[in-house]
Amino acid sequence: MIAETICAAVSAAGLGIAAVTAYRKRFLAATRIAAYALVPAGLVMIGAVKWISHMAFSLTSWAGFGVLALAWLLFMTTRTIERRTGGTRKERRAAARAAAERGAGPVEPAASAPSLGPGTRPAAQPRPAAREERAGEDFSDIEAILKKHGI
Structure with a gap:
């Protein structure tokens, strides 16, 4: 009973505000306010309140x-x-079977697994020589540009 009375009062106040807004020649805003004001009355009428x-x-x-x-x-x-232990029981069993087929030991969580497998890294070359070659190439390009412009 109290909820219906409150909704009726809110609707009446909203329609009053819409009337004042329409008096000020803001018809679009007044129509929108009237639409919002009629919602509580409609909810009371259908029994939703x-x-x-x-x-x-x-x-x-x-x-x-x-x-x-x-x-x-x-x-x-x-x-x-599940996230902390590495998935569901079914997912852990499937991973253990796949590891057994590959001949690997027990499966470690994916976060601790290395990003590259063993032996996939190319042979290491001496770093200073590679830098000197690059530096020489860079200067040769610069020299070619300078000769082209006559400098």
Whole structure:
């Protein structure tokens, strides 16, 4: 009963504001305000306010929200644990089988695995020689440019 009265008062106040806005020759804004003001009245007429107020003051509905929150918390907890342990039990078994087929030992988590396998790195060349060659090439290019311009 109180919720319906409040909605009726809000609608009446909104329509009053819309009338003042229309008096100031702002018809588009007045129409928009009137539309917003009519929403609470419509909700009272279809019974939505009664249903919502009944649900808001019902102990059973709040217990239902609590059960839903607990279910969500359990889902998120299990998902966090799965991420930390390396996936679901099925995913860990498949990874262990794949490692056994390759002849590797127990599977380590992906984060600690090396980014390159053993022996895939090319033979190391002496770094200073490579720098000197690059430097010589760079100067030869510069010399060619300077000769082209007559400098």
